[in-house]
Amino acid sequence: MKLERTKQDYGTNPLKVRDTNHYQAEYIQSFVEKWDELIDWDGRAQSEGDFFMQLLEEHGARKVLDVATGTGFHSVQLLRAGFEVTSADGNPVMLAKAFENARRNEKxxxxxxxxxxxxNRDVHDYYDAVICLGNSFTHLHDENDRRKALAEFYATLRHDGILILDQRNYDAILDHQIAPTHNYYYCGENVRAQPEHVDDTLARFRYEFPGDHVFHLNMFPLRKEYTRRLLHEVGFQRVTTYGDFKETYRDEEPDFFIHVAEKSYVEGGDEV
Known part of the structure; x- marks a missing residue:
């Protein structure tokens, strides 16, 4: 029987943990149980509105693969809106929590x-859309891992499918030392989520919950244009980028960027 991890393990030097595989040791049971306090489902739903539903409907998408379901927020929202959803995650503790949350929401x-x-070794189907939300793509610390993952997303999409992928505005954090505002994504009122260390290869975030519960995540600080370039290089034809659910924004303002990458050939260039 595999023993459940009771605390995060970053070794003697947590800043050296720049390994994609380490996410399994980060999302331990006690952290996952606190995760919804950070998200605040009601606050998140209010801030997003029907943004993702509208995007999917505009592209004619009904069958959706949520590749980073986490505790299930977006999967449940899409199910409520009538989409057909498959929920995937690499962490079994997260998947179990997502299933439990869905049951509570009668899904x-x-x-x-x-x-x-x-x-595609584990998912044997084709989808109209793949969504990868919640800053999840930044768990990939190696460029080969990022390219491989994007290629896998591309392969599971139908010929006219779309990928919706979000990321923190690391450009603002790296270049302007602007701390995240948490106006849209992490809405929990009694939780603090702040960068503890940031350089070009690592963004280490500290999460503080009531009761002196502290956790950390080590992520790769993706720059916006780098992500857009990778999406093109794996084959996506056009990439439209939104800032905090808006198509017009100033680069230093948004907490998050949301990229919509289209697989099918469409005339016309990119949209920022």
């Missing part, structure tokens, strides 16, 4: 545990 998730780098 049944179709779940699959899958590592993005070998997604």
């Amino acid at each position: 049944i998730l179709r779940t699959v545990q899958a590592d993005w780098r070998w997604l």
Whole structure:
């Protein structure tokens, strides 16, 4: 029987943990149980509105693969809106929590545990859309892992499918030392989520919950244009980028960027 991890383990030097595989040791049971306090489902739903539903409907998408379901927020929202959803995550503790949350919301998730780098080994279907939300893509610390994951997303999409992928505005954090505002994504009122260390290869965030519960995540600080370039290089034809659910924004302002990458050939260039 595998023993459940009771605390995060970053070794003697946490700043050296720049390894994609380490996410399994980060999302321990006690952290996952606190995760929804950070998200605040009601606050998140209010801030997002029907942004993602509208995007999917504009592109004619009904069948959706949520590759980073986490505790299930977006999967449940999409199910409520009538989409057909498959919920995937690499962490079994997250998947179990997502299933439990869905049951509380009177929904049944179709779940699959899958590592993005070998997604199609475990997911045997084609989808109108793949969503990768919640800053999840920054868990990939190696460029080869990022390219492999994007190629797997691309392969599971139908010929006219779209990928919706978000990321923190690391450009603002790296270049302007602007701390995240948490106006849209992490809405929990009694939780603090702040960068503890940031350089070009690592963004280490500290999460403080009531009762002196402290956790950390080590992520790769993706720059916006770098992500857009990778999306093109794996084959996506056009990439439209939104800032905090708006198509017009100033680069230093948004907390998050949301990229919508289209697989099918469309005339006309990119949209920022």
